Every structure is written in structure tokens, then in C-alpha cells.
Amino acid sequence: MIAAAGLRKAFGPVLVLDEVSLDVPAGQCLALLGPNGAGKTTLLRVLATVTRPSAGSLRIDGVDALCDPDAARLRIGMVAHGSYVYEDLTAVENLRFWGAMAGLDTSPERLRERLQAVELDTVADDRARTFSSGMKRRLALARVTLGRPRVLLLDEPFTGLDRRAQKWLDEFLLAFKAGGGAVVLATHGFTSALAVADRAIILSGGRLVLDRPAAGLGRDELHRLYDDLIEAPPVGRP
Amino acid sequence: MTGYARRVGIVLWKDLLVERRSKESLNALFFFGLLLLFLFQFSLGSDRARLESALPGMLWLGFVLAGLLGLGRSFLAERENDCWEGLVLTAGDKSAIYLGKLAANVCVMGAVELVILLLFGLFFDVDLGRAAAGLAIILPLGTLGLAAVGTLFAAVTAQVRARELLFPVLLLPVQVPVLLATVSATQVALAGQPLGDAAPWLRLLAGADLVYLVIGILTFEFVLEG
Numbered sequence: 001m002i003a004a005a006g007l008r009k010a011f012g013p014v015l016v017l018d019e020v021s022l023d024v025p026a027g028q029c030l031a032l033l034g035p036n037g038a039g040k041t042t043l044l045r046v047l048a049t050v051t052r053p054s055a056g057s058l059r060i061d062g063v064d065a066l067c068d069p070d071a072a073r074l075r076i077g078m079v080a081h082g083s084y085v086y087e088d089l090t091a092v093e094n095l096r097f098w099g100a101m102a103g104l105d106t107s108p109e110r111l112r113e114r115l116q117a118v119e120l121d122t123v124a125d126d127r128a129r130t131f132s133s134g135m136k137r138r139l140a141l142a143r144v145t146l147g148r149p150r151v152l153l154l155d156e157p158f159t160g161l162d163r164r165a166q167k168w169l170d171e172f173l174l175a176f177k178a179g180g181g182a183v184v185l186a187t188h189g190f191t192s193a194l195a196v197a198d199r200a201i202i203l204s205g206g207r208l209v210l211d212r213p214a215a216g217l218g219r220d221e222l223h224r225l226y227d228d229l230i231e232a233p234p235v236g237r238p
Numbered sequence: 239m240t241g242y243a244r245r246v247g248i249v250l251w252k253d254l255l256v257e258r259r260s261k262e263s264l265n266a267l268f269f270f271g272l273l274l275l276f277l278f279q280f281s282l283g284s285d286r287a288r289l290e291s292a293l294p295g296m297l298w299l300g301f302v303l304a305g306l307l308g309l310g311r312s313f314l315a316e317r318e319n320d321c322w323e324g325l326v327l328t329a330g331d332k333s334a335i336y337l338g339k340l341a342a343n344v345c346v347m348g349a350v351e352l353v354i355l356l357l358f359g360l361f362f363d364v365d366l367g368r369a370a371a372g373l374a375i376i377l378p379l380g381t382l383g384l385a386a387v388g389t390l391f392a393a394v395t396a397q398v399r400a401r402e403l404l405f406p407v408l409l410l411p412v413q414v415p416v417l418l419a420t421v422s423a424t425q426v427a428l429a430g431q432p433l434g435d436a437a438p439w440l441r442l443l444a445g446a447d448l449v450y451l452v453i454g455i456l457t458f459e460f461v462l463e464g
Contacts, residue, residue, distance in 0.1 A: 050323055073329045082320025088256040100248035101328040103241045127259070136319070 001026045001151055001182035002047060007056035009042055009206075016042045017053065018206040024199075026150075029173060029183035031197035031214065033190070033222075035230055038203040040186040041081070041155055047184060048078045048153050061150045077149030079157055083140035087129040091120050091139050094128060098143045106146075114142040118168065134160035141169065152176060152183045158192045170195055190219050190226075204230045242334050249338025254345060256315050263308045263346055270307060271354040274300045275361050289362060294424035298417060300354050302384065302410075305347050309388035310405045312343055313396035322396070326463055336389060336458035340451075343385040344378075351377060364428065372427025372436070376420060379443045383416035386450035393461045412450075419443035 002024040009017040016039045024030045034040050045051040047058065049069040058065040058072075065072035085094055092111050099106040115121045118138040128136060137160050144152065152173070158166055173183055173196045187193045193200065194214055200222060202210040209229045257263055278296045282289050316322040325335055355373070359366040366373070391408050395401040420443060423436035433440070 045323075048327060050326055070329045073327050076327070078323075078327055080320050080323060082318075082323065084321050084324030085319045086252065086256060086315055086321060087318055088259045088315065089252065093252075093255065097248055097252050098324065098328075101245055101325075103244070103330070 001028075001061055002184065003057075003059040004047065005057045007043070007046055007058065008054045009039075009046060009051065010054050016206050017046065020056075020203070020206070020208050022201065022208070022211070024151075024182045024184060026180045026182055027177050028198045029177055029185060029196050031193035031200045032184055032186040032203065033188070033193065033200060033226060034203035038230075039206040040203055042206075043203065044078075044080070044153050044155050044184065044186050047151075048076055048080075049073055050078075075150040076153060077144035077147060077151070078153045079137070079140045079144055080155050083136045084143065085128045085131075085136045085139055088127060090125050090127055091115055091131075091142075092124040094139060095143055095146060099146050102147055104147050110146070114146050115139075117145065118142045119164070132160065134162060134165060137161060138165055141172070145172070150181055152181060154183065155186045156188070157185065158187060158189050166192065190222050194219060194222065202226060202229055242331060245328075245330065245334035246338045246341065249335050250341045250345075253312070253315075253339060253342030257342070257346055263311055264350065267304045267308050267346075267350040268353060271300055271304050271350060272357065274303065275354070275357055279361050290428075293358075293362060293364065294421045294428055297355070297358055297424060298380070298421050300358070301347070301351050301380070302413070302417065304350050304354065305381075305384050305388060306406050306409065308346055308350065309343055309385065309392050309409075310395075310402065312339060312389060312392045317396060322462075332459035332462050333455040335462065336393075336454050339393075340385055340389045340454065343389050344381055347381050347385055348378070351381060365430075368430045369424075369427040372433045373424070375433065375440065376423045376427060376436075376443075379440070379447055380416060380420035383420075383443060383447045383450060384413060386447060386454050387412050390450075390454040390458060390461065393458065397464060415442055415446045416450075419446065 002022070005021045007017050007020040008015070020043060022030065032040050032043065042051060046053050049065050049072050052066065060072040061075045063071045063075065084098065086097065089097065092115065095111045095114060096106045112121055112124065115124050118141055120135060120138055120142065128139065131139065137157065157169060161169060177183060185193060185197060194217065197214045200212055200214050200217060201208055210225055282292060316325060355366065358364065388409055391405060395405045395408065398404055419439040423439040423443065426436035427433065
């Protein structure tokens with residue numbers, strides 16, 4: 001479903017991604033781990049076609065995402081750091097806006113149903129400005145599930161979620177995988193990552209330093225591998 | 239409704255709704271316009287002849303300065319919560335976003351211009367009824383010209399640190415044909431002369447609008463994807 005080979009991304013003289021290759025077949029979830037500044041968000045942005053890589057190739061659901069990003073974007077659902085929420089719109093208006101932009105069904109019933117799924121139906125007509133960061137994240141998840149993406153790219157999706165919402169997200173991701181979707185999940189939370197991921201990869205200094213099946217990989221072992229593999233950032237680099 | 243028109247419409251709806259709720263631009267622009275009128279009246283005094291020759295220029299100076307403030311803020315909402323990135327990720331022709339934003343800017347600027355125009359008539363004792371037919375053509379054309387480039391340049395400078403400085407520096411030189419044409423045509427309209435006397439200026443204005451609009455439509459995707 002996601003096939004990336006030799007991805008490199010440099011911002012001026014700073015190499016942020018260095019020859020990253022990964023394959024995420026349908027029905028799999030990949031946990032993307034690494035310290036701050038390792039290149040996780042950049043990798044997600046490259047996979048989402050927001051950032052163009054300096055070199056490498058990328059196919060999303062069989063589509064060459066670098067040649068035809070629009071076709072790839074139809075297959076991608078992205079929840080980034082910022083959650084794409086307009087503060088002065090209500091929850092339901094945010095969904096209507098992004099749904100219409102994506103050419104999706106934005107009937108009131110459909111929007112309410114999606115908000116109900118993330119337990120935001122009671123605040124559907126409240127402005128997003130009044131929401132907590134966890135509620136905005138749930139609203140972003142409602143936006144993503146409004147469409148029918150084949151690939152989900154999630155940047156720290158568990159941040160700010162309470163236990164109920166985390167459980168809902170776990171169940172949603174498992175169901176999404178069971179339906180043949182592929183997920184890439186960038187996170188610092190090892191426990192939540194291992195609960196849904198089939199594979200774990202670790203990025204350090206823009207390079208892929210570990211790619212292991214999650215089955216049988218305990219939290220403690222993952223922590224040990226992580227500590228062993230992570231290189232200290234060079235002086236002067238965040 | 240086609241997908242393209244639907245996307246233009248939803249961007250227009252969203253921008254007007256955000257503006258109506260935040261009232262950030264409208265309130266600031268209204269008071270800014272009022273302040274300008276006070277200053278103009280104070281500086282020009284009661285010399286009627288001097289006033290009449292300066293009126294069209296002052297009127298458009300007010301529109302342009304108010305427009306600069308409003309247009310410069312038109313991508314403010316997109317900078318919050320990575321909404322800009324969300325727009326990049328929407329599939330389809332990105333010029334729909336440009337046209338929706340442009341339409342919203344024209345609506346907001348048009349509303350502010352109407353208020354400034356009415357106050358202008360009141361402050362300087364101008365017979366707006368006599369000029370109404372001419373202004374009904376000149377104002378929309380001039381506003382479209384200002385907003386077409388303004389919306390594009392607001393997007394260009396939205397992600398730049400020195401955007402407040404860069405935006406007017408980029409915009410004003412490009413607006414020279416629009417400003418020349420609108421001020422000259424407004425002079426004809428306010429003098430009560432037939433609008434046909436301003437036909438060359440109106441042709442220049444319509445031509446500039448068309449060129450700016452086409453450039454905006456063709457280049458917005460590159461600006462958005464940066």
C-alpha cells in the first residue's frame with residue numbers, strides 16, 4: 001500500500017531524511033519511533049505528499065505519488081500536529097468545510113454520525129476555539145474518517161486523548177487495518193504504538209536504524225533497543 | 239453544482255463566516271477608514287477647488303490602505319492549526335481555493351468601501367447620487383483588481399516572517415495601473431461627466447483585472463504548495 005524507496009530530504013545543508021525505504025502492505029500498521037528531530041514528521045509529510053523529497057520514489061496504493069500527488073492524496077488521510085481545525089468554525093462546520101473540499105458527502109446526518117463516533121456530537125455546534133487539544137484531535141479523526149482513505153498517516157494521534165478516546169482510536173485503527181487499510185503512526189508512546197502496530201521502525205538522525213515486527217517485541221525490549229540505537233544529536237542541532 | 243464550484247463556494251462561505259464571527263478585519267477597517275477621513279478633512283480644510291481635485295485620490299487611498307490591512311490578514315486563519323497544510327492536501331485544482339478567497343476578500347472590501355464612501359460623501363459634502371452610476375462600475379472593477387493581486391500576494395507572504403513589510407512592498411507597485419485607472423475614472427464620475435469620458439481608463443482597469451485574475455488562477459497552486 002505504501003512503498004517508499006531511497007527517500008532523501010535536505011533543507012539547505014541539513015539532511016533530514018537519508019535513504020529511508022519502507023514498505024507498508026495493506027492491513028498493516030507501522031509505528032514510527034524516534035527522538036525529537038529524528039525526521040519522523042518530515043517522513044510523514046513526505047509520505048503525505050505535503051513535502052517533496054529531494055530524491056527517492058514513493059507509491060501510495062499503486063499510484064506514483066511524486067508524479068501524481070492529487071491521485072495519491074485521494075487515498076490518504078492525514079492527522080498532523082495542527083489537526084487542521086479552524087478555530088472560529090464549529091465542529092460540524094469544520095467537518096462540512098473539509099468534506100466539501102474533498103468532494104465527500106456532507107449531509108447533516110453524515111456529519112453528526114461522524115461526530116458521534118468520536119463523541120463530539122454534544123458539542124457539534126460549539127466553536128473549536130473552546131475545545132481542548134484532545135477534542136481538536138478527535139475532530140481531526142472525525143474529518144479523516146469522513147472520507148474513505150486507504151492510508152492513514154498519524155502524527156502523535158494519542159496526544160491529548162483521554163482513556164476513552166484512546167480506546168476508541170485503538171479500535172478504529174484495528175478496524176481500519178482489518179478493512180485493508182495501511183497506517184503509519186509517528187509517536188513517542190511505545191505502549192500505545194505496540195497496541196496497534198504490526199511493525200516498529202526507529203528513525204535516528206534521518207536514518208532508519210531499526211525495522212522489526214511488533215509481535216513479540218515487548219515494551220521493555222523496545223525501550224532497550226531504542227536507547228541503544230539512538231545517537232545523540234550533534235552539538236548545535238536540536 | 240460541480241466539484242470546482244462547490245469548493246469555491248465552501249471557501250467563500252468559510253471565510254465570510256470566520257470574518258463575521260471574529261470581526262477582526264471589518265472592525266479594524268471601519269475605524270481605520272473613519273480615521274483617514276478625519277485626517278483628510280483636517281489636512282485639506284475647506285478650500286473647495288483643492289478638495290475636488292484631491293477627492294478621487296483620497297477616496298482610493300482610503301480604499302487601498304484599508305484593503306492592505308484586510309488582504310494582508312486573509313490567510314491568517316490558515317496559519318492556525320496547520321490548516322494551510324490541509325488545503326495543500328485537498329485533491330483537485332487549487333485555483334478553486336484562490337477564487338473562493340478572492341470572492342470573500344471582494345465581499346469584505348466591498349462592504350468596507352461602501353461604508354467609507356457613504357462617510358466620504360457626508361464628510362466632504364459630495365453628491366454621491368450624481369456619481370452613483372459611474373461608481374457602481376468603477377468600484378467593483380477597482381476592488382477586483384486590488385483583491386486579485388492582493389489575495390495572491392497575501393498567500394505568497396503568508397509563510398514569510400516579514401510579511402507585514404513585504405506584502406505592501408510587493409503589492410503597491412503592481413497596483414499602479416489599477417490605481418491610475420480607478421482614480422482617473424472616479425474623477426470623471428464625481429465631476430458628473432458621462433462615464434464614456436473615462437472609457438480608456440475603464441478599459442485599462444478591465445484589462446488589468448483580467449490579467450491579474452488569470453495570473454492568480456494559474457499560479458496559486460505553486461504558491462500554496464510552496
